[in-house]
Amino acid sequence: MGDEVFGPIVGGVRFGLRVDGPVEAGGTVVVELLCENLSNHSVHVFGFAPGYPRTLRVSPPKPDRPFIRVSFGDTSVLHPPEAFVEVMPGGLVTTGLDLSFAFDRRGVG
Numbered sequence: 001m002g003d004e005v006f007g008p009i010v011g012g013v014r015f016g017l018r019v020d021g022p023v024e025a026g027g028t029v030v031v032e033l034l035c036e037n038l039s040n041h042s043v044h045v046f047g048f049a050p051g052y053p054r055t056l057r058v059s060p061p062k063p064d065r066p067f068i069r070v071s072f073g074d075t076s077v078l079h080p081p082e083a084f085v086e087v088m089p090g091g092l093v094t095t096g097l098d099l100s101f102a103f104d105r106r107g108v109g
Helices: none
Strands: 003-006 013-019 030-037 043-046 057-059 069-071 084-087 092-098
Touching: 003 030, 030 084, 084 092
Parallel strands: none
Antiparallel strands: 003 013, 013 030, 030 092, 043 084, 057 069
């Protein structure tokens, strides 16, 4: 298991990132996004359902936003139940974020 870093707990849920080892030159840069439920009740989260076509979108930095943005789909779309994952108390779900666009992968990993 790689290094994990979590953000603050909000509503009993916290999100984090996990990176497993170095990246090979020319390889993809995939970071795991984690969602951990630390509350006493189940929660439903969007973006972690395997195979759902509209999950997480990763946007590269822009001049007015100098950071990578991860968005959880369109807010104007009513998503079906299969777009959500139920996370039980103490549960953890993960998904991969492909950040390859943001790095020059020709050099050393």
